[in-house]
Amino acid sequence: MPRNNRRREEGEPLDFDRLRGGYRRTESKRGESYTVQPISERNAQKTYTCPGCHVPIAPGVAHVVAWRNDGIMGESQGVQDRRHWHNHCWKIG
Numbered sequence: 753m754p755r756n757n758r759r760r761e762e763g764e765p766l767d768f769d770r771l772r773g774g775y776r777r778t779e780s781k782r783g784e785s786y787t788v789q790p791i792s793e794r795n796a797q798k799t800y801t802c803p804g805c806h807v808p809i810a811p812g813v814a815h816v817v818a819w820r821n822d823g824i825m826g827e828s829q830g831v832q833d834r835r836h837w838h839n840h841c842w843k844i845g
Contacts, residue, residue, distance in 0.1 A: 796814060
């Protein structure tokens with residue numbers, strides 16, 4: 753099939769920061785299911801305290817946000833209880 757070299761002007765432009773940071777995914781830890789959303793350096797605009805090490809995550813530091821999606825109260829409660837983690841703390845936690 754021939755290649756189409758025409759430029760598409762439809763849809764949203766690519767967000768390269770989002771592509772570099774990764775996409776929302778589901779992970780399993782200790783038998784529980786979590787939704788994990790990477791936050792890029794550019795989008796990290798507030799200070800949060802990491803629940804893994806209790807050290808602040810400064811603005812401009814890439815990290816992940818995670819919440820349970822299999823809790824008794826459903827995913828909407830999990831989103832309200834979400835926590836910001838250092839990437840390393842989430843991986844080892």
